[in-house]
Amino acid sequence: MLQHIRPALVLLFVLTALTGVAYPLAVTGVAQMAFPEQANGSLVKRDGAVIGSALIGQNFTSPRYFHGRPSATSATDPNDATRTVDAPYNAANSSGANLGPTSQKLIDRVKNAAEAWRAAVGAGQIPGDALTTSASGLDPHISPESALAQSASVARARGLPGGRVRALVAEHIERPLLGLIGEPRVNVLGLNLALDRLGST
Amino acid sequence: MTFIGLAQIALVFVLALAAAVPLGRYMAALFSSDAAGDASLVRRIEGGLYRLAGVDPAREQGWLAYTLSMLVFSGFGFASLYVILRVQALLPWNPQGFDNLSPDLAFNTAISFLTNTNWQAYSGETTMSHFSQMVGLAVHNFLSAATGIALALAITRAFARSNVATLGNFWVDMVRTTLFLLLPLSFALAFAFVALGVPQTMVGFVDAATLEGAKQTLALGPMASQEAIKQLGTNGGGFFNANSTHPFENPGALSNALQIWAMLVVSTALPIAFGRMVGLPRQGYALLAAMGVLLIAAVLVVYGAEASGNPLLTQLGLDPSQGNMEGKEVRFGQAMSAMFVAVTTGLSCGAVNAMHDALTPLGGFVPMFLIQLGEVLPGGVGSGLYGMIVFAILAVFVAGLMVGRTPEFMGKKIEAREMKLVMLAVLILPLVILGFSAVSAMLPAALASLANAGPHGLSELLYAYSSAAGNNGSAFASLNANTPWFNVTTGISMALGRFGYVVPVMAMAGSLAGKTRAPASAGTFPTDGPLFIGLLVGVILILGGLQFFPALALGPIVEHVLMLAGKTF
Numbered sequence: 078m079l080q081h082i083r084p085a086l087v088l089l090f091v092l093t094a095l096t097g098v099a100y101p102l103a104v105t106g107v108a109q110m111a112f113p114e115q116a117n118g119s120l121v122k123r124d125g126a127v128i129g130s131a132l133i134g135q136n137f138t139s140p141r142y143f144h145g146r147p148s149a150t151s152a153t154d155p156n157d158a159t160r161t162v163d164a165p166y167n168a169a170n171s172s173g174a175n176l177g178p179t180s181q182k183l184i185d186r187v188k189n190a191a192e193a194w195r196a197a198v199g200a201g202q203i204p205g206d207a208l209t210t211s212a213s214g215l216d217p218h219i220s221p222e223s224a225l226a227q228s229a230s231v232a233r234a235r236g237l238p239g240g241r242v243r244a245l246v247a248e249h250i251e252r253p254l255l256g257l258i259g260e261p262r263v264n265v266l267g268l269n270l271a272l273d274r275l276g277s278t
Numbered sequence: 279m280t281f282i283g284l285a286q287i288a289l290v291f292v293l294a295l296a297a298a299v300p301l302g303r304y305m306a307a308l309f310s311s312d313a314a315g316d317a318s319l320v321r322r323i324e325g326g327l328y329r330l331a332g333v334d335p336a337r338e339q340g341w342l343a344y345t346l347s348m349l350v351f352s353g354f355g356f357a358s359l360y361v362i363l364r365v366q367a368l369l370p371w372n373p374q375g376f377d378n379l380s381p382d383l384a385f386n387t388a389i390s391f392l393t394n395t396n397w398q399a400y401s402g403e404t405t406m407s408h409f410s411q412m413v414g415l416a417v418h419n420f421l422s423a424a425t426g427i428a429l430a431l432a433i434t435r436a437f438a439r440s441n442v443a444t445l446g447n448f449w450v451d452m453v454r455t456t457l458f459l460l461l462p463l464s465f466a467l468a469f470a471f472v473a474l475g476v477p478q479t480m481v482g483f484v485d486a487a488t489l490e491g492a493k494q495t496l497a498l499g500p501m502a503s504q505e506a507i508k509q510l511g512t513n514g515g516g517f518f519n520a521n522s523t524h525p526f527e528n529p530g531a532l533s534n535a536l537q538i539w540a541m542l543v544v545s546t547a548l549p550i551a552f553g554r555m556v557g558l559p560r561q562g563y564a565l566l567a568a569m570g571v572l573l574i575a576a577v578l579v580v581y582g583a584e585a586s587g588n589p590l591l592t593q594l595g596l597d598p599s600q601g602n603m604e605g606k607e608v609r610f611g612q613a614m615s616a617m618f619v620a621v622t623t624g625l626s627c628g629a630v631n632a633m634h635d636a637l638t639p640l641g642g643f644v645p646m647f648l649i650q651l652g653e654v655l656p657g658g659v660g661s662g663l664y665g666m667i668v669f670a671i672l673a674v675f676v677a678g679l680m681v682g683r684t685p686e687f688m689g690k691k692i693e694a695r696e697m698k699l700v701m702l703a704v705l706i707l708p709l710v711i712l713g714f715s716a717v718s719a720m721l722p723a724a725l726a727s728l729a730n731a732g733p734h735g736l737s738e739l740l741y742a743y744s745s746a747a748g749n750n751g752s753a754f755a756s757l758n759a760n761t762p763w764f765n766v767t768t769g770i771s772m773a774l775g776r777f778g779y780v781v782p783v784m785a786m787a788g789s790l791a792g793k794t795r796a797p798a799s800a801g802t803f804p805t806d807g808p809l810f811i812g813l814l815v816g817v818i819l820i821l822g823g824l825q826f827f828p829a830l831a832l833g834p835i836v837e838h839v840l841m842l843a844g845k846t847f
Contacts, residue, residue: 081343081350084449087331089354089421092456097417100461101503104468108478108502111469116478118498118526120486127486130496132475132525135488142489146608169483169495170404171520173605173633175756177642177734178588179837181846183604191595205587205600206608212523212633218608220600258286259531260611269489 121266134217135266136166140197140234142272143219143227145265146206147190149174150214166215174210198230218262221250237275245271279578279585283613287577290535290617291570294542301543302550302562308458309431309451310555324453331449338444341788344432345781347448348425352392352777355421359388362414372407373482379405386765391415393776394422394658396508396515396628396751397768399760403497403518408480415515416504420464423511423544424455426660429780430548431555433664436787437688438556440795445787459544460511467506467540474536475529476502501526509540512658514628514751522618522631523607534610534631538618541627545656548663556688560806565666566656568814573624573655576644581616583640590841605636616641623648626658628751635730635738635754639841642754643834646741649748650830651822652707658749661776664783668700670805671786673817675700677803677810686802689795699786706778708825710747710771715739715829717767724763729756732847733840737833742768747775 108116119131129135134145150172152164164170176183190208204222224246232242249268253259308320328335339347362369363384367377379387383399390397396419400406406415428451435445472478477498486494501517505527508515522528522537546566553562584606587598601612610618610631618631623645634645648655654665671687675697678685685692718724718739728735738754745752746768753759759768804810 078346078350081347084331084333084347085351085354088327088449088453089351089358091327091330092421092453093358093413093417096420096456096461096507097413100464101412101416101500104465104472104503105478105480105500107469108472112472115472115475116502117481118477118479118484118496119475119529120484120496127484129486129488129494130526132529133494133496134525135490135494136492137490139490166494169497170401171497171518171524172401173520173523173636173755175605175633175635175729175754177635177730177737177754177756177837177847178590178602178604178638179732179734179841179846180730184590184594184846187591187594187596195595202597203595205597205603208596209591209602209604209606212605212607212631212636213518213520213525215520215525216607216609217525220608222597222600253282254532257282257289258535260609262608266489273489 121270123270129266131264131266132217133168134166134215137265137269140230142269143224143231143265146216146219147208147210148214149210168215171213171215173212173214198226201226217264217266219265221246221261221263224249224263224268231272235272241275242272245275279581280613283581283611286535286613287581287617290538291574294539294546297539297543298546298550301547303554305459305547305551306554308454309551320454320458324457327453328449333447333449335447335450338447340443341432341445341784341791344445344448345784348429349777351448351452352425355418356388356392359391359414359418360384362410363387366407366410369407369409371409371412371480374407376405376407382762382765383760386769389769389772390751391418391513391515392422393749393772394426394511394513394626394661395746395749395772395776396513397746397753397759397772398515398519398521398751399765399768401519402516408499411504411517412500416507419504419507419511419513419515420456420460421452423460423507423513423659424452426658427455427459427548428452428660429784430552430660430663433667433783433787434552434555436791437690439791441793442791445791460507463510464503464506467510467536468502470536471502471505471533474533476505476533477526478502498526506540508629509537509627510544512541512545512625512627514622516629522629523633528631530609531614534614534618537629537631538614538621541621541625541629542656544659545625545662548660549656549666552663558688558806561688564806564811565670568811568818569654569656569666571811571815572818573620576620576624576648576655577617580619580637580641580644581613583638584616585612588638588841590844590846602636602638602641605633607631619645620648622752623750624653624655624657626653626661626749628745630752633755634741634752635756639834639838642737643830643838645752646737646744646834647822647826647830649744649750650707650711650826651818652704653748653750654818661749661780664780668703668783669818670814671696671700672704672821673810673814674803674805676817677813683801686796687805689797690790690793691796695789696786699782699789702782703779704821706774707747710774711740711743711826712829714743714767714771718743721763723761727758727761727764729758730847733833733837734847737837740829740833743771746771749775
């Protein structure tokens, strides 16, 4: 048994230094030089202030903005540290809803959300991503169908012509790479930023 | 299912196989080379390390010494990781000031990373300091993967050699795998991930003021370096609670395809290396074919089930054309989510890009069943190969019984001693999974952790112990697993699933190494043709089915029927 101990200790120590310290620090050094933008979280700034990350969804509640998908993230209750409260798009505590397909809670949640959607957006079939929670709770995208469906109500809230907003959505639809890899999608933060710029010109 | 979806799946499979062929050849060369003499670069780099460690690389070990080295190394790894997690508040690189982990959570997490399971009873971004992520967890992403590959190499040598008592040197195999296989691949992959948007920084969290004026705290850290080895080493322990569903861990469709590729590539290369090392390249491809048939079928079942959506939500007015989007991300879509689900469980990775808990009943049945089959499709790095060899031995045994001949696999006679050891290994999985699930299903303290009622609740329990014992690490994640009961019992399951399986398999390898390798004769059952591949697939399915179908019938299968009948819980 003793003959196994020295190699175990020495190799554990050396390989820890190599794979746990040298490797991540070397990657950090090179990444910060070669890809500073991505390495620091693809932050989006407006007038010098950080307003979010291009990769992370935000919680939009105003009718003047396009809304992202429902988010199931939570945060510690500020009044009671043993409990949690709903905190959509909490980027410091990612999580999905984890409700199974036959969960009554899931059915009730979607039923309520469907009523709210019909009141805000209008009748008709609802896009599949619009009322379902994302896996991370931070999905930055919605489907083009969801964005187009929301465009009329956003235009109304902003007093803009509907065609103008629809055209903006069309510009913001990202297509699959080479028509193959990925899904058609719309980045909600990017679209809403463009919407704000549209309003100020 | 769409043509584009199927084309994406096919593309990633083809690219993984295309890379695995040269990688398999490289590995065969790296591990076959004579351990003594010769002044190549490899020798010079590792030579100093062996002198420091007091290892004579030319001295080979028998199965028992090899296994003991592995166990001692894993034991020290467990102790060091446990200590790091228990005192992380005193250590550097903790910008958020996270507290020490509780004893049961540290025990669970240390075993989890030691055994290449990477079950996350913790939530990364609210629990782990950068120091713990890098020096604690990422290190064992490398070392547990290297340990798995080393064990597979030892078992390979049992077939490659004739009449010997030794299976190689654990320290040499483990060091070479880390230095010359995992580290270079990880560097390359980490840079690709950063370029695609995965953060890599030592700062803590950044506050943003959103468009609506709210405060959003963005969790950042050294993610790309960890993400690379997490996928390559089939570890699966994410930087974040939400794992590869998180847009920072997996920013887009391209990074997602790369993650699936990275999970597959080493495990696919291993059977190829195996075939070359035993001098029968066709044998490696035969094992790979059996893995491929089952894995592709599994991907298609998940894709079909998820693309058809949840009928209960369709009734509420949701358009079913996007499929079941609950617990999925828009940027991945159904095809590449389905592929990730099946690959991460066919392998023993456990990273997730969709929440398995929210899959349709049949979509969730597949990953659970793949884990219960023993994760051999193509399995974890190393563990997948030796798991498949065990099934191959069972297959030739069954064939031998049918024709009344002593079974042989690659010229080695399979006799009573080998069969006893094989059975000892394969029975560990049902014993642990069904045993702990049954006890938990009767314990009020355990049932309090369930978040879903009805058959889905049973699925949560069954999945948790399958994932732990199978060293997978994915979860039906609404189960609150961070309780003393689950931390301790899943910890024990992980240790038994890894070491309780591999010790008998190593003993079997020791026994096989001492046998003469007989040349194939006219009466030999060829184990590299379609007949054997079919038999192997059958043995895997029948064995897994007999063991787990009764339990699965009460979980996902009955839930599927009830969903179609409109019943909710």
